[in-house]
Amino acid sequence: MKIVKTVEEVRAQVREWRAEGLSVGLVPTMGYLHEGHASLIKTSVRDNDRTVVSVFVNPMQFGPAEDLESYPRDIDRDAELVQLCGGDLIFNPEPEEMYHDGFSSFVDMTVLTQELCGLSRPVHFRGVCTVVTKLFNIVKPDKAYFGKKDAQQLAVIRHMVDDLNMDIAIVGCPIIREDDGLAKSSRNTYLNADERKAALVLSKSLALGAGLIRNGEKSCDRIIDKMKEYIDKEPLARIDYVKIVDCGTMQQIKELDRPALCAVAVFIGKTRLIDNFFTEDL
Ligand code: AMP
Numbered sequence: 001m002k003i004v005k006t007v008e009e010v011r012a013q014v015r016e017w018r019a020e021g022l023s024v025g026l027v028p029t030m031g032y033l034h035e036g037h038a039s040l041i042k043t044s045v046r047d048n049d050r051t052v053v054s055v056f057v058n059p060m061q062f063g064p065a066e067d068l069e070s071y072p073r074d075i076d077r078d079a080e081l082v083q084l085c086g087g088d089l090i091f092n093p094e095p096e097e098m099y100h101d102g103f104s105s106f107v108d109m110t111v112l113t114q115e116l117c118g119l120s121r122p123v124h125f126r127g128v129c130t131v132v133t134k135l136f137n138i139v140k141p142d143k144a145y146f147g148k149k150d151a152q153q154l155a156v157i158r159h160m161v162d163d164l165n166m167d168i169a170i171v172g173c174p175i176i177r178e179d180d181g182l183a184k185s186s187r188n189t190y191l192n193a194d195e196r197k198a199a200l201v202l203s204k205s206l207a208l209g210a211g212l213i214r215n216g217e218k219s220c221d222r223i224i225d226k227m228k229e230y231i232d233k234e235p236l237a238r239i240d241y242v243k244i245v246d247c248g249t250m251q252q253i254k255e256l257d258r259p260a261l262c263a264v265a266v267f268i269g270k271t272r273l274i275d276n277f278f279t280e281d282l
Helices: 007-019 035-047 075-085 124-139 148-163 186-190 193-198 200-214 220-232
Strands: 002-004 024-029 050-055 089-091 143-147 169-173 237-246 260-268 271-278
Touching: 002 007, 007 024, 007 050, 007 089, 007 124, 024 035, 024 124, 035 050, 035 075, 035 143, 035 169, 050 075, 050 124, 075 089, 089 124, 124 143, 124 148, 143 148, 148 169, 148 260, 148 271, 186 271, 193 200, 200 220, 200 260, 200 271, 220 237, 220 260
Parallel strands: 002 089, 024 050, 024 143, 050 089, 143 169
Antiparallel strands: 237 260, 260 271
16 A cells, blocks of 8 residues: 555556556545545445545635644554555645646536535535546546535535546445444544534434434424424534435425435534435435
């Protein structure tokens, strides 16, 4: 397993693999890897001859008041995990390698990004689409792996690949959770002991919503109200959104008459966490 920092080194390695006729999978990450990332990497290792993991805290997808500076970083620990999972190459560029002086081209999306996280994080998806396009152009993978934890991101990437005819298969992977249900996230490291307990309101409110749906509730408002009521009881929690949207368009719906995504974003103290479920997975 190798770690490289330049675009040229990635290209040289991938060229060698291609000359041998090998297939290549890509797992884009921001590092501080956990079992959620590990499941993506293992799936790619199973599906492809070689797997590239990018570790890049992408400044472009953070808003001015967000946690770019404090985002946790530990490339040595990340390298151990990638090695254990069977990954072949880590691409860990500095921001200047990705965004040289005068960088001025962006990939943006006008649909799908006007709801959910796109509302509270207005520059986020432009940063995601731009960096993922760059990674696709650098690695030129056959397949790329994304977690359902970031459900809107997965929908946006699928849409971008379709709109722009990118010849890459996008694979969505299930959410990996702690034993008590909290979705694994690099940002969980920000939580103190009380916040860690309070953070369970995300998965528990989703379980409540899922239970109502299983019992036949079709009204999205009624489901959302019950979930909000539950989260509001937790003093350390502040709701950013609780929404039910159409899986394809990410637009809010009133009735559960089609495949939907139920998604929550909640501040626990200063830490913004997200979680969700797809009704199809119930
Ligand atoms: P991040 O490093 O947080 O940008 O995440 C990199 C990739 O890992 C994204 O595709 C995420 O959706 C995915 N991911 C993060 N956490 C989880 C999780 N708990 N389960 C599954 N996938 C995850």
